[in-house]
Each structure stands twice: as C-alpha cells, then as structure tokens.
Amino acid sequence: MWPTSELALTPLWRIRSEALPFNERVQLSYQRCRSVVQTYRLTSNDIVNVSPMYWKFYTDPILMMDCAVAILLTIHYNLCVGTLAMYSFDRPDIARLVENLLKFEISGQYCLTELGHGLDIFNMESTAKLLSNGEFELNTGISRAAKYMPPTSPCGIPVVAIVFARLIVDETDRGIKPFVVYLSDGSRMNKGITCKVTTVGGGSQSVKHALTSFDHVRLPRTALLGSIEKAQDARGAFYKNIYRVITGSLSVGALGLSAMRVSSYIVGSYSQRRHVIDSSTGISRPIITFSTQYIPILTAISQTFVMEAFANKARRMFLAPEATIFHKHFIASIFKATISRFAKSIPIVLGDRYGAQGLNDVNQLTIIHANARGGSIAEGDILTTSIRFGVEVILGRIAPPPTVKKDSLLWKHERSAIAELGALMRKGNSHRDSNVARQILPQCQPLIEAIGHRMAYDSAIEAGLDERLIQLFISSVMKFDPAWYSENENISRAQQAMMDQEVATALLPDINDFLDGLRAKDYITAPIVSDKAWSQFVDSLETFSQNDHEAIEEDTSAIVSHL
Structure with missing residues (x-):
C-alpha cells in the first residue's frame, strides 16, 4: 500500500485534465506535485540514502495518473x-535551501545537458567566469549551449x-x-536568463x-558547489558531481x-467487461476468454511481478556498502535497460487489445x-549505458x-x-577496432538486457514468486532470441509457442x-475499466444535438467574418 491511496481519490486527482487549456493543466500538475x-514529507536523508520511503515514492502508481x-x-x-544535499553538511545556506525545496516552496531544476551536447556533455560550452570582485559571470555564449530540456519557466x-x-x-x-x-x-525570469518553451x-x-x-x-561566490580548484582527475570529478544522474x-x-x-490492470479489467457474440454459439462471451487477449495480458502481469522482485533486489545491490560508484552505475x-523494454512495450501490446x-x-x-520512452532517455540513455557496460x-x-x-x-x-x-572481440586489434565495433555495438543492449532477464529471474526465485508467473516470464523473454534456444537447447519454435499457451491458460x-x-x-x-466509469465519462463529454444548430451557425459566421 502506498501513502497516496486516499489522495488518489480526491477531486484534485480525479479531475479530468484532458480538456483543460494547456496552462491550466500545467498549474494543476504543480498543485498535484x-x-x-x-503526503510523503521526504527528508534529505531519504533522498541521499534511497530510503524505503523514497523508493516507495518512485514505485507509487499515482505518478501514472499525471x-x-x-x-x-x-x-x-x-x-x-x-x-544540493551532497553539499549541505558544511553549508548552512544550502541546508536552508534544501529545507525550502523539501516543502515545495521552491521548485528545483537541473541544467546539465545542452542542445548541442547530450551524450558528449563532457564537452559542454557554457562557462562561469570568476570576476575580480569574487563573483561569477555565467554565459551560454552560443545557441547550441542552451540547456535542454528542463522545464525552467515561471x-x-x-x-x-x-x-x-x-x-x-x-x-x-x-x-x-x-x-x-x-x-x-x-512569475518573471531573473535578469539575463531566457527560457524558450518548446x-x-x-x-x-x-x-x-x-x-x-x-x-x-x-552569481555570488556562494553559488559554486564544491572546490574552485581544478581537479586532478577532471572526468572522475565530473562523474562525482553528477552522481545523482x-x-x-x-x-x-x-x-x-x-x-x-497500471497498463496491465486497465486492459485486464477492460477485457473482462467487454463482451462479443461468439459466432459459433451465438452466446455473449468476454474477450478475456480469447487466447489473443489473455496470453499478452497475463504475460504483462508476469513481467510486472518479476520486475517488482528485481526492482527491490537492484535497490539492495545499489546500496550495498561494498558497491563502488562504477558498480552502482x-x-x-x-x-x-531491462525494465524500460517492458515499460515501453506493454502499453503498446496491450493498447492494441482494445482497438x-x-x-x-x-x-x-x-x-x-x-x-x-522519455524515461528510457532521461538520466542515462539506455543505449549509451548499455554500450558502455556491455x-x-x-x-x-x-x-x-x-x-x-x-x-x-x-x-x-x-x-x-x-x-x-x-570471441568476436578477440578477432580485432582492440575493442576500438572499427570492424569489431560495427559488429559488437549493436549487440550491447541485447546483452545487458539478457543479463537483466537472468537477474530478474533470480530475484523472482528468491522472492518466492508463483512458479507459473516465473515460467511465463521465462517464455516471454525467450522471444527476444528464439533462435538461440532452438540452436542450443533444442527447443523448437512450436515448443516455444506452446510454453506461452500452456502456462497462460493455467493462470x-x-x-x-x-x-x-x-x-x-x-x-x-x-x-474504460467499468460500465459506471464509462457512463460518467460519456455524460461529461461536449455534446451537440439538433437544438445546437443555430448556435453553431452563429459561431461559424463569426469565425468567417474575421477571416
């Protein structure tokens, strides 16, 4: 249970924002923030230490409502x-700022990447020059050095x-x-700062x-976080500064x-509500009874439960005392990389199941x-990190x-x-050999995902998850490389297809x-999940009828007169 279960049912979170003007939706989102x-009242220690409460916040389904x-x-x-919390222990001014941020009296942003420097951000062009009076002068300089894409507007x-x-x-x-x-x-940007909303x-x-x-x-001298001296290991110091990424x-x-x-619940519920007439019997039946419906839904459910076990295990490994920054990363x-594949595919696969x-x-x-999709890019593009660690x-x-x-x-x-x-790597002079890189790099993300699938399986076993869910998960990830299982484990295409069908039918x-x-x-x-919710939604829609004919003609005439 999440602490937002009651909050999620309040008018603030139940108002339908789809029809609101954009700026009103923006303000609604800030109120929800x-x-x-x-509700959570997180502390700086929660955030720094990735505490159980902080982790609960990130797994809270309320974040899918908006x-x-x-x-x-x-x-x-x-x-x-x-x-900021990394520097607040010996900076009372920073500690006060953190307290204001934790109350959401101030909105916090993070401007790292530039329009012209994303993955190669180590080559950024923004500068902060130390002036003779001890202040700094911050300059973007050229258009490609503009910070992209934090929402920095008032x-x-x-x-x-x-x-x-x-x-x-x-x-x-x-x-x-x-x-x-x-x-x-x-309400207004500070002097010298320009925000262009995309x-x-x-x-x-x-x-x-x-x-x-x-x-x-x-900027005042106190704006600088950390030492003014040049680090002996510039790249290492940079990665330490962006540790929160x-x-x-x-x-x-x-x-x-x-x-x-949320995706699994929506389509699973809808598929039991939605009925069709069976052409062979003339009797109404819920679409969940069709294998084309229940296999992908139960597959998504199995992936969700297995990845939940993996999420908890990954957090424990990340926080292990012996873990270095490199190992944490x-x-x-x-x-x-592993969960992003499922988070992106499940809404598409299941979305196709309700037309x-x-x-x-x-x-x-x-x-x-x-x-x-945005999440797979933010705070560590999965393709790039997969290449690095692959x-x-x-x-x-x-x-x-x-x-x-x-x-x-x-x-x-x-x-x-x-x-x-x-073996492929050893055929070249080094891993930077162009011929080797051409063959290796496209395989890095599948490799990292394969490691993730195995770790997720291990986590599910350790968590004591229903064996049937684990088996359906295994069957689902075998589809990412079916030829290997056929060539190396003698599991034919027909056998692989039957694995899905048998386990899903049993579930x-x-x-x-x-x-x-x-x-x-x-x-x-x-x-779409219930008849009651659907009726309420239909009643709320903009409605036109015969009686609206004259009003529509007047509106049309007014528009034409201004052309």
Whole structure:
C-alpha cells in the first residue's frame, strides 16, 4: 500500500485534465506535485540514502495518473535536492535551501545537458567566469549551449536550478562545476536568463520543456558547489558531481514498474467487461476468454511481478556498502535497460487489445507509453549505458552478479552471449577496432538486457514468486532470441509457442487475484475499466444535438467574418 491511496481519490486527482487549456493543466500538475510532497514529507536523508520511503515514492502508481508530476518531482527530488544535499553538511545556506525545496516552496531544476551536447556533455560550452570582485559571470555564449530540456519557466513559485558550466579562472579552464542559480521569482525570469518553451512532446502532458540560456548572469561566490580548484582527475570529478544522474537511472527505472502495473490492470479489467457474440454459439462471451487477449495480458502481469522482485533486489545491490560508484552505475543501468523494454512495450501490446479505445489519451496507455520512452532517455540513455557496460563485460573488466541457479535457461543464454561476443572481440586489434565495433555495438543492449532477464529471474526465485508467473516470464523473454534456444537447447519454435499457451491458460482462472495483487485499482482514471466509469465519462463529454444548430451557425459566421 502506498501513502497516496486516499489522495488518489480526491477531486484534485480525479479531475479530468484532458480538456483543460494547456496552462491550466500545467498549474494543476504543480498543485498535484505539492500534494504528493506533503503526503510523503521526504527528508534529505531519504533522498541521499534511497530510503524505503523514497523508493516507495518512485514505485507509487499515482505518478501514472499525471506523468507530469513524475517528471517534475524526479528532477526536483533526485537531481536538484539530491545534488544540493551532497553539499549541505558544511553549508548552512544550502541546508536552508534544501529545507525550502523539501516543502515545495521552491521548485528545483537541473541544467546539465545542452542542445548541442547530450551524450558528449563532457564537452559542454557554457562557462562561469570568476570576476575580480569574487563573483561569477555565467554565459551560454552560443545557441547550441542552451540547456535542454528542463522545464525552467515561471510556475507560480520561485525556481532554482543546479546549472553546470565550465569554471574559467584567469582564462584557465578548471573543469565543469555545479552552480546554484535562481531562475525566477515564480512569475518573471531573473535578469539575463531566457527560457524558450518548446512544443509539447507527445505524452508529456503538462510539462513546459524548454531551452534555457544565460547572458552575463552575475552569481555570488556562494553559488559554486564544491572546490574552485581544478581537479586532478577532471572526468572522475565530473562523474562525482553528477552522481545523482546515476541514482536517477535506478529511480527512473522504478517508474517503469508503475507503467507496467497500471497498463496491465486497465486492459485486464477492460477485457473482462467487454463482451462479443461468439459466432459459433451465438452466446455473449468476454474477450478475456480469447487466447489473443489473455496470453499478452497475463504475460504483462508476469513481467510486472518479476520486475517488482528485481526492482527491490537492484535497490539492495545499489546500496550495498561494498558497491563502488562504477558498480552502482552498472546495476542501475542493467535494471533500467531491462525494465524500460517492458515499460515501453506493454502499453503498446496491450493498447492494441482494445482497438480504437487504446488511442484515446483518457484511457492512459498512450500517455504512459510516451513517458516510458522519455524515461528510457532521461538520466542515462539506455543505449549509451548499455554500450558502455556491455563492452566492459565483454572485456572482463566487470562481471555480472552471480546466479542462484546455474542450470537455468536464462543463465546459459547470458553466458553464451558473453562468450560469443568475447570471441568476436578477440578477432580485432582492440575493442576500438572499427570492424569489431560495427559488429559488437549493436549487440550491447541485447546483452545487458539478457543479463537483466537472468537477474530478474533470480530475484523472482528468491522472492518466492508463483512458479507459473516465473515460467511465463521465462517464455516471454525467450522471444527476444528464439533462435538461440532452438540452436542450443533444442527447443523448437512450436515448443516455444506452446510454453506461452500452456502456462497462460493455467493462470487464467486466477486472473482476478493477480489483478488485485497489482494494487492499482485506486490509481486508474481510464473510464474504460467499468460500465459506471464509462457512463460518467460519456455524460461529461461536449455534446451537440439538433437544438445546437443555430448556435453553431452563429459561431461559424463569426469565425468567417474575421477571416
């Protein structure tokens, strides 16, 4: 149970925002942010230590009711507050700022990537020059150095950001440093700061993503976080400063769990409500009784329960005392890459199971899918991190966590993939050989996902999950590389297809128990899940009838007269 179960049923969260003007939706999302902040009352220790309460926040399905809240509070909590908390122990001014942020009296932002520098952000061009009076002058300089894409526009409360820029002292580059920059007072941008709101991205609902630039912005000496000296290891210092991005890979991955949970519940419930006439019997039957419906739904449910077990295990591994930053990043990247695949595919696969209704934003799945896509890019693009750690695994520089079952199909598949790519790597002069890279790089993400599938399986075994759900999960991930299982384990295509059908059919009588186990009911706004919700939704729609004829003609004439 999440602490927001009652909040989710309040008018603030039940109002349908789809028909509201964009700016009203934006303000509604900020009000919802405040309500979540007040419900959780997280502390800086919760955020720094990824406490159970902080983890509960990231797995809370209320964030799927308004994905803008998930985006805004992820930046606010993990990136902004999390970074500031690293410096607050010996900075009373920073500690006070953190307290205001934790009350949501100030909105926190995080300006790292630039329009022209995303994955190569180490080459950023924004600068902060030390002046003779001890202040800094922050400059974007050129258009491609504008910070992209944090929503930095005025939002009704003051906005502060962690802004990364190259520190210039006496014309010498001292490396990339974080600075505290107050962007607006809530209604107007501060002097020298320009925010250009970009067009609304599909599914981002009510987030004003933006380009933010700085023109000779004066900052006090206290704006600098950390040392003014040049680090001996510039790259290492940079990764230490952006450590919360690594934590964010784990946290944003956890958001995917709610995407899976809510999507599975919506389509599972709808498929029992929706009936069709069976042409062979003339009798009405629920569409859940068709294998084309219940197999993908139960598959999604099995993936959700297994990934929930993996999420909890990944957090424990991330927090292990012996885990280095490199190892934490490895675990977070495996988890995020693995769950992102499911979080993106489940809304599409299941959305196709309720036809045209699946295209309507009000039924949640299109919004959830679009935001899952954004999540796979945010705080560690999964393709890039998969390449980084995939190569490390192939070279033997880092080893995946050991398995609990060395006779499992998924363990055998993982070991075979590593060995196969290792042999391919050894054919070149080095891993940077262009011929080798051309063949290896496209295989890195599938490799990381294969490791993740095995780790998820191990986690489910350790958690004592229903064996039938585990078997359906195994069957589902075998589809990512069916030829390997046929070539190496002699499991034919027909046998692989039967695995799905047999397990899903055995699970079908218990589907309502599994839907209840998702604990998502209170967080569903899709009217399609029940007759009552659907009737209420239809009654709320804009309606035209014969009596509206004259009014429509008058409106049309007025519009034409202005052309």
